[in-house]
Amino acid sequence: MRHEKTNYMVFAFHTTTSAFALEKYCQKMDISGRLIPVPRQISAGCGIAYRMTLPEYDRLPEVTGKNDLSPEDCWTYELSNRDIEIETVKMLPL
Amino acid sequence: MIYLDNAATTQTKPEEVINAVVDAMHRLGNAGRGAHGASLGASRTVFDTRVLLQEFFGAEDPRCMVFTANSTESLNIAIKGVLSKGDHVIATVLDHNSVLRPVYSLEEQGIEHSFINADPMGNPVYEDFEKLIRPNTKAIVCTHGSNVTGNLVDIKRVGEIAHRHGLIFIVDASQTAGVFPINVKEMGIDILCFTGHKGLLGPQGTGGMYVRNGVDVKPLLHGGTGVQSYNEHQPSEMPTKLEAGTLNGHGIAGLDAALRYINRYGMTSIREKEESLMKRFYEGVKSIPDVRIYGDFSSFHRCGIVSLNIGDYDSSEVSDELFTRFGVATRPGAHCAPLMHKAMGTEEQGVVRFSFSHFNSEAEIDEAIKAVNILATE
Numbered sequence: 001m002r003h004e005k006t007n008y009m010v011f012a013f014h015t016t017t018s019a020f021a022l023e024k025y026c027q028k029m030d031i032s033g034r035l036i037p038v039p040r041q042i043s044a045g046c047g048i049a050y051r052m053t054l055p056e057y058d059r060l061p062e063v064t065g066k067n068d069l070s071p072e073d074c075w076t077y078e079l080s081n082r083d084i085e086i087e088t089v090k091m092l093p094l
Numbered sequence: 095m096i097y098l099d100n101a102a103t104t105q106t107k108p109e110e111v112i113n114a115v116v117d118a119m120h121r122l123g124n125a126g127r128g129a130h131g132a133s134l135g136a137s138r139t140v141f142d143t144r145v146l147l148q149e150f151f152g153a154e155d156p157r158c159m160v161f162t163a164n165s166t167e168s169l170n171i172a173i174k175g176v177l178s179k180g181d182h183v184i185a186t187v188l189d190h191n192s193v194l195r196p197v198y199s200l201e202e203q204g205i206e207h208s209f210i211n212a213d214p215m216g217n218p219v220y221e222d223f224e225k226l227i228r229p230n231t232k233a234i235v236c237t238h239g240s241n242v243t244g245n246l247v248d249i250k251r252v253g254e255i256a257h258r259h260g261l262i263f264i265v266d267a268s269q270t271a272g273v274f275p276i277n278v279k280e281m282g283i284d285i286l287c288f289t290g291h292k293g294l295l296g297p298q299g300t301g302g303m304y305v306r307n308g309v310d311v312k313p314l315l316h317g318g319t320g321v322q323s324y325n326e327h328q329p330s331e332m333p334t335k336l337e338a339g340t341l342n343g344h345g346i347a348g349l350d351a352a353l354r355y356i357n358r359y360g361m362t363s364i365r366e367k368e369e370s371l372m373k374r375f376y377e378g379v380k381s382i383p384d385v386r387i388y389g390d391f392s393s394f395h396r397c398g399i400v401s402l403n404i405g406d407y408d409s410s411e412v413s414d415e416l417f418t419r420f421g422v423a424t425r426p427g428a429h430c431a432p433l434m435h436k437a438m439g440t441e442e443q444g445v446v447r448f449s450f451s452h453f454n455s456e457a458e459i460d461e462a463i464k465a466v467n468i469l470a471t472e
Contacts, residue, residue: 013321014321014322014329014331014334015157015321015329015331015332015333015334016125016126016137016141016320016321016334017141017144017156017157017333017334018157019137020137020138020140020141021141021156023138024141024145035129035134036129037128037129047320047321047322047323048126048128048129048134048137048320048321
């Protein structure tokens with residue numbers, strides 16, 4: 001498979017439920033993104049992650065407020081440089 | 095057939111429930127197992143239903159809602175998941191075997207139990223709850239409504255007792271979910287166990303539980319979850335912790351449609367219709383000679399159940415005649431609630447249970463009354 005390299009922000013979750021909560025939230029807030037299998041950089045296990053482009057990610061705190069993007073449930077990873085920046089994210093409002 | 099066995103399962107389902115199951119069987123993959131369209135479709139259905147249930151029961155978070163196959167599975171998870179060696183648990187004689195047998199099974203692990211008795215009307219003796227609490231009591235398990243008499247239990251009152259003593263309060267809502275409003279916060283419920291195929295009008299094989307944030311329930315099953323595959327242990331996060339194995343996605347799609355039906359039709363309208371039919375039946379049979387009715391009918395704000403006996407006839411014979419001669423489907427015997435029957439003195443005879451759905455008609459009730467009248471007087 002050949003494809004161009006694009007930078008994405010990827011959210012991984014402890015539970016599938018949280019992944020779909022984020023999907024629902026992003027749809028409500030009109031933030032583009034989609035659910036993908038968890039990339040190996042994040043986890044060798046199975047599971048579902050949520051991917052969005054960096055410009056879309058930049059919009060996320062604007063609509064949620066930075067405080068909403070703290071503790072508990074998902075980590076963010078920037079795949080471009082594989083610097084794993086762990087920022088836990090709590091259950092987002094639905 | 096006049097189906098009056100709705101406390102066993104509601105036979106008539108809204109058409110949209112049936113359509114939702116069929117549609118799901120055409121298109122859904124395995125929820126949480128992959129990110130292709132079929133799997134995502136299943137996962138979205140499961141998630142949407144989880145949110146509906148969260149709203150339905152006033153839970154704080156969709157992750158508090160766990161899917162199971164039925165109330166029995168939920169109650170086993172709850173009872174075995176919160177109790178440990180040396181603990182004591184209180185249940186009631188109103189409870190079903192789905193509570194009693196898990197409780198009995200824990201005896202050999204050194205977990206003690208006590209049962210709250212019933213008064214002559216079949217209501218729990220509320221004053222006894224505090225008397226039975228011991229230093230090692232960990233939880234109270236209690237049904238919301240008796241599947242034998244239809245009596246409702248004052249859950250809020252029991253919840254206040256439980257929390258005054260720092261106990262975990264587990265409620266079996268098998269007979270009430272979908273018909274009576276249940277708000278886990280207002281009623282002080284820590285764990286709510288429900289089935290999908292009775293008052294919730296969903297398919298058999300669906301059910302679930304609410305577990306309050308902060309209540310630690312050990313998993314009963316361990317297995318595939320779709321996440322954390324290289325973790326040797328069951329993931330600790332809810333609801334995954336209590337959901338090992340493939341969920342019943344097809345059934346959950348039906349439950350989703352059923353919840354939407356109830357929300358649209360109105361739980362109050364459903365309940366009022368059931369209460370009206372129950373009252374019609376009760377008024378129609380109560381004066382028939384030799385008919386004895388069990389339970390508390392001082393109010394009709396109760397589950398849509400009327401249990402009775404005719405003279406000393408075996409309840410099984412009566413139920414069989416009701417069906418074979420009049421096409422009226424009822425349930426005789428012990429109804430998996432042995433302690434309730436012991437309390438009522440009906441261990442030998444059993445009782446014939448008539449239970450109603452808002453899909454029943456007044457004409458059907460009148461036919462059933464006529465049948466009881468004939469059997470009692472011929």
